[in-house]
Amino acid sequence: MKIDTGYIEALIKNPDASHGNVSSILDKASLGKGLNLQEAAALLSMTDEGALAALYKKAGEVKERVFGKRIVFFAPLYLSNYCTNGCVYCGFRSANGSVARKALTVQEVVREARALEEKGFKRVLLVTGEDPRWGLDYIISCVRAVYDDTGIRIVHVNAPPVDTEDLRKLKASGAGVYQSFQETYHRPTYEKMHPWGRKKDFDYRLDCMDRAMEAGFEDVGIGPLLGLYDYKFDCLSTIAHSIHLYERFGAHAHTISIPRLRPAEDAAAGEAPYAVSDEDFKKIAAVFRLSVPAAGLVITTREPAPLRSVLMHIGASQMSAGSRTDPGGYTGGEKETLEQFSTNDHRTLIEVMRSTIHEGFLPSLCTTCYRVGRTGAEFTEKTSSGQMEKFCQANAILTLKEFLFYSLKNGSREAVQGAIERALADVKDPAMKKAIIEKLGEIEAGKRDLYF
């Protein structure tokens, strides 16, 4: 994988954001087939308020065409904050003496996962720092234990790049999506931000998704860490990365995450060198949605609640909720000093769900596609052709019903029940509606884990 820096810089310097060009790009985007880099660059350069409003509207429409009204929820589960890298923006960096270090035992990981399951989560993302003492074998043991000893249905992994053979082993453990973020695709900035440790190797990291797909991961997650460098460069490079994966493997990135740099305890870089404003952040979300419509667009709890609500309308499709970024945080209430970064949305899962419903969306705890093999090229094909939305809608309804029956302890029942009823009324295909109603009855009769 190569990033054509000269070409991307030229696009940023001379974007064609004329009215006529932008409106024809938005027309093309309506088809849900994505945009090329030139078109994405034109949209990223927009500043006119009216044009931005049209961009946001289009992004919301395309998201709904591809995934329906659902917003999928997941929780990160931090395994260990030991790290041998020196990333200047991260609280886990090895030189940070003030952070308390902890690596969960496999039993503690299971306890954390059970605590998340108790709240209603069905998908977790295991996250860890880079330290050979808690390397791949440890991560694999954690993945296996979560499957064996909890009701969590899919385990995704955000872990440092490794070789193809190790990625093959990780895949064989049942891991769903493999994530590793490039942080910045701008080589000189990357070198400044990663002064030591294995992560210093820009190319090894950049090629990791190719290795992952060669190793059998059909779904991979990529993303920039916004704020390290010019967002236009990093967004266009991320889109180029996804296009590269599509051209080589037939599948776009399964997810694109767009974390913004947040302050971290004793990180060497206090402020983001290229801070991204809320307005630009909204534009970035919309441009990713239109450029790579097949990808899940992930917004984490780094962002504040009101902005997360706005982002639901302009392309976001997956969100974390109730997150702790400290190992053991869901069970032990460990000290804040274990955190990788500070979160900005401290609401619980049900609070975020309620606000999702209030915004007119449908919370979902679905994990189906990974488990029925609707992955990789097939996932890209189904999402791009508009055939995924019916599954997303149906499975959101079923998982919400299960949540209502088995996880929701008190309060909010009316809101959740109302959302289920409205979503069911929205299902247009009579055969699908009938099938959903039957499965809802089965859930009421005691069955779980039903899906399409």
Ligand code: SF4
């Ligand atoms: S049906 Fe597939 S794409 Fe839709 S929410 Fe479920 S797992 Fe995600």
